[in-house]
Amino acid sequence: MGSLFSCFQSKIPQSLTTQEINILSLKTKLHPKDIQEWYLRFVHCYPYGFLTRQQFIKYYQQLLDEHSIKIKGLIKELFDVFDLNKDDKLDFSEFLLLNILTNDGSIDDKLNLIFLLYYNKKGKTMSRDELKEFLRNIFDLFDIPSSKIHINQVINKIFEKNSLNKHDRIEWDQFVKEILNDDTLFQELISLDFNQDYSQHYSFIQTYQTF
Structure with a gap:
């Protein structure tokens, strides 16, 4: 009973401030409305407001399917590069910057x-x-x-x-x-x-x- 109840104790992350949205908009060239939509999807999947290292590895493995096992070490290193404040977590801004670069960034x-x-x-x-x-x-x-x-x-x-x-x-x-x-x-x-x-x-x- 106690363990089941604890599932509902997850911390709900605060909404992004206007300043945070504007900074991310400048860095990613996304419209503020798009950033808010990204954030809503992000907190839906990660209610604590961040990804752990293991969650990040799982996220990439799901995207890369069978090839992910070969490059698991590279995925771990990618986490370290984007963990900008070195707290062993990826918050929303770090996660967003990674996705924009890997998918929309130039070669x-x-x-x-x-x-x-x-x-x-x-x-x-x-x-x-x-x-x-x-x-x-x-x-x-x-x-x-x-x-x-x-x-x-x-x-x-x-x-x-x-x-x-x-x-x-x-x-x-x-x-x-x-x-x-x-x-x-x-x-x-x-x-x-x-x-x-x-x-x-x-x-x-x-x-x-x-x-």
């Missing part, structure tokens, strides 16, 4: 976030194969159509430029630096193979608004 914005994922991991090194797997998985996570051929070519060029053989490893920050300092490499990384069907990449955009 440049998404890539900058990808590079940020390992920004604080100084000394993090990767082999060619690890880089290939990481980039392919993270591109899928952010719904960025990509070409395996072009990803491989960019990795090979950077390894050759740094006089690294196929058995060597490269520091992540050095790899990122090479791409950010060479617009040709940057563009090649996001170039598409026109013989490939990319239609499946856009299914995520159709489902994210359901929470």
Whole structure:
């Protein structure tokens, strides 16, 4: 009886203030009315007004289906990036910014976030194969159509430029630096193979608004 009653003790989050709505409207370019609609759906699904780490992982796993198991580690890191105040929760504003960026953000914005994922991991090194797997998985996570051929070519060029053989490893920050300092490499990384069907990449955009 007591445990059943406790289910109705959940804290009801306060409504957004006009100032909070206006700030989010500036950051996301959404109309204030749209932000209020987002908020109502959010608190309906998360009555406490935030997502825990486990809820966030479950949310993304539902969106990504069978592919989610492979990239569970990346989903955890994504949580850390958007947990701006480091309270181990995602509040509405953090959750909204994440959804707008991953679905409506430019490819440049998404890539900058990808590079940020390992920004604080100084000394993090990767082999060619690890880089290939990481980039392919993270591109899928952010719904960025990509070409395996072009990803491989960019990795090979950077390894050759740094006089690294196929058995060597490269520091992540050095790899990122090479791409950010060479617009040709940057563009090649996001170039598409026109013989490939990319239609499946856009299914995520159709489902994210359901929470």
